[in-house]
Amino acid sequence: MILRVTHFGESILREPGKPVEHFDTALRELAQNMIETMHAEEGIGLAAQQIDRALQLFVVDLSVLSEIDFDYRLDGKKPPLDLIMPHVFVNAVLTPLPGRALVAEEGCLSFPGIRGDVPRAPAVRVTYQDLDGHAHELETDGWFARVLQHEFDHTEGVLFIDLMENRARRMLEPRLKRLKRATEESFGAPS
Numbered sequence: 001m002i003l004r005v006t007h008f009g010e011s012i013l014r015e016p017g018k019p020v021e022h023f024d025t026a027l028r029e030l031a032q033n034m035i036e037t038m039h040a041e042e043g044i045g046l047a048a049q050q051i052d053r054a055l056q057l058f059v060v061d062l063s064v065l066s067e068i069d070f071d072y073r074l075d076g077k078k079p080p081l082d083l084i085m086p087h088v089f090v091n092a093v094l095t096p097l098p099g100r101a102l103v104a105e106e107g108c109l110s111f112p113g114i115r116g117d118v119p120r121a122p123a124v125r126v127t128y129q130d131l132d133g134h135a136h137e138l139e140t141d142g143w144f145a146r147v148l149q150h151e152f153d154h155t156e157g158v159l160f161i162d163l164m165e166n167r168a169r170r171m172l173e174p175r176l177k178r179l180k181r182a183t184e185e186s187f188g189a190p191s
């Protein structure tokens with residue numbers, strides 16, 4: 001089932017996620033719906049806050065980026081990307097790995113039509129659980145690391161506009177105001 005994606009201006013996007021405690025069919029169904037929604041919106045990542053749930057849960061699908069260079073180790077191995085995508089992250093904890101921050105342009109399904117440069121750690125380590133509650137560790141760099149940082153931030157109520165440099169953020173300000181007003185008019189959800 002395709003779910004409604006929340007937009008900037010809805011307070012849920014600022015809510016830190018609660019830990020997932022039950023690894024049951026409801027969680028499986030929610031994750032499946034999030035994957036369907038991400039695919040329908042042509043996104044490469046989607047967090048629970050973006051479908052109106054404050055949970056430590058996000059999904060990614062990097063298979064469209066397979067031509068772009070990035071490396072990864074999942075539990076110390078490198079399974080083919082197609083085999084591990086789409087991928088569900090439950091109760092993720094993200095650690096940025098040392099290195100100079102890299103800047104690249106990002107978008108977000110909760111900010112239609114808005115893009116901007118965001119500095120990110122060049123590589124990350126993520127520990128998380130899968131839908132059965134089993135623990136995993138993923139280390140990656142490049143766009144995979146960037147997407148994980150973007151989605152992990154959502155689960156803490158942090159948005160990509162928070163990380164933009166002041167100048168980039170200022171330039172987007174009029175469009176952000178318009179988007180926020182449109183959101184409030186649609187859903188009556190002032191934040």
Ligand SMILES: [Zn+2]
Pocket residue numbers: 107108109110150154
């Ligand atoms: Zn986003």
